Amino acid sequence: MCTMIVRQIAIEGSGTGPAGWFDVRQADVSYDHPFHAPQEHALNIDFVNEAEGPGARVAVELTAASARALIQAMQAVLAEAERGGHVAPAAVPAAARQP
Amino acid sequence: MYRTDVYEGMLAETVTMPGAGGDVINAYLARPLGPGPVPGIVVIHHAPGWDEWYREATRRFAHHGYAALSPNLYFRDGHGSPEDVAAKVRASGGCPDDQVMGDLEGALRVLRALPYVNGKVGVFGTCSGGRYAFLAACRLRGFDAAVDCWGGRVVMSGEELTPKQPVAPIDYTRDLSCPLLGLFGEEDTGPTPEQVARHERELQKYGKAYEFHRYPGAGHGFFYYHRPAYRQQQAVDGWAKVFAFLEKHLGG
Numbered sequence: 142m143c144t145m146i147v148r149q150i151a152i153e154g155s156g157t158g159p160a161g162w163f164d165v166r167q168a169d170v171s172y173d174h175p176f177h178a179p180q181e182h183a184l185n186i187d188f189v190n191e192a193e194g195p196g197a198r199v200a201v202e203l204t205a206a207s208a209r210a211l212i213q214a215m216q217a218v219l220a221e222a223e224r225g226g227h228v229a230p231a232a233v234p235a236a237a238r239q240p
Numbered sequence: 241m242y243r244t245d246v247y248e249g250m251l252a253e254t255v256t257m258p259g260a261g262g263d264v265i266n267a268y269l270a271r272p273l274g275p276g277p278v279p280g281i282v283v284i285h286h287a288p289g290w291d292e293w294y295r296e297a298t299r300r301f302a303h304h305g306y307a308a309l310s311p312n313l314y315f316r317d318g319h320g321s322p323e324d325v326a327a328k329v330r331a332s333g334g335c336p337d338d339q340v341m342g343d344l345e346g347a348l349r350v351l352r353a354l355p356y357v358n359g360k361v362g363v364f365g366t367c368s369g370g371r372y373a374f375l376a377a378c379r380l381r382g383f384d385a386a387v388d389c390w391g392g393r394v395v396m397s398g399e400e401l402t403p404k405q406p407v408a409p410i411d412y413t414r415d416l417s418c419p420l421l422g423l424f425g426e427e428d429t430g431p432t433p434e435q436v437a438r439h440e441r442e443l444q445k446y447g448k449a450y451e452f453h454r455y456p457g458a459g460h461g462f463f464y465y466h467r468p469a470y471r472q473q474q475a476v477d478g479w480a481k482v483f484a485f486l487e488k489h490l491g492g
Contacts, residue, residue, distance in 0.1 A: 168329030195324035
């Protein structure tokens with residue numbers, strides 16, 4: 142079904158799509174129907190820049206287990222970077238909001 | 241149908257039509273060539289968008305003798321690949337029910353105004369489109385048959401209601417204005433078999449004309465040949481039931 146489970150967060154970074162690199166301004170995170178992954182539902186992340194239109198999108202569709210592993214890997218990498226003095230601790234760019 | 245000794249032709253093209261609030265939106269129209277008369281059907285795309293499968297489904301209805309019109313419910317959300325546009329709509333929590341009803345009423349009026357339509361118009365949808373098909377059959381007047389294929393969120397808890405979906409469709413059941421066909425997979429998680437049973441009890445409560453068919457071994461979206469959810473036998477039988485139901489109620 143369409144779960145309508147979705148969060149949008151403001152982010153800063155760059156992504157590359159069919160038209161090349163663009164500034165990503167928002168991440169849309171949902172657990173809903175994927176377009177391509179062979180599951181009924183997937184953890185979908187769309188890195189987008191709405192000001193540049195629907196095509197400014199970098200998409201991934203992950204199994205729940207993969208998404209959890211990704212979160213752990215990202216946390217571990219950031220923690221190591223913090224320990225090495227490469228990044229300021231706990232720099233969360235924006236609070237998650239629900240549409 | 242499928243005779244080898246008769247002429248067959250089809251016109252399929254993008255058109256524009258009036259939608260909710262007087263907005264002009266685009267739509268895909270497919271119809272058999274010839275003067276008619278033929279029945280009409282509004283084809284409501286699913287949450288993954290106004291995509292290739294829905295183009296094919298629209299032409300399939302035309303192949304079976306219907307003037308089929310599929311409005312782009314995501315027109316207002318920008319243009320690009322169907323997936324990119326649908327992803328944007330997914331992130332925003334979907335379309336407002338009221339807006340969709342306005343678009344579907346516009347499609348209904350377009351079909352009724354066509355000189356080759358026989359005066360009968362149905363509505364068909366899968367997934368969120370199935371939900372909208374049922375909702376339209378309850379909230380709008382003028383449909384003669386409705387087909388809801390595994391529409392989720394017909395039964396909704398209070399916590400699931402949103403400003404865009406402020407009323408659970410099941411609560412409109414008493415207003416259902418035409419016969420309803422429902423096709424569901426017994427392994428679907430939305431609608432669950434329990435939700436389908438609850439909807440059926442509501443239809444019975446109000447004495448509505450309906451047919452519900454539940455398919456063992458099928459989950460959500462078992463018509464979608466491009467997805468792992470496809471179930472060949474159930475899909476073939478389901479399509480046969482769709483066309484038998486529409487022929488019964490819309491003629492042809």
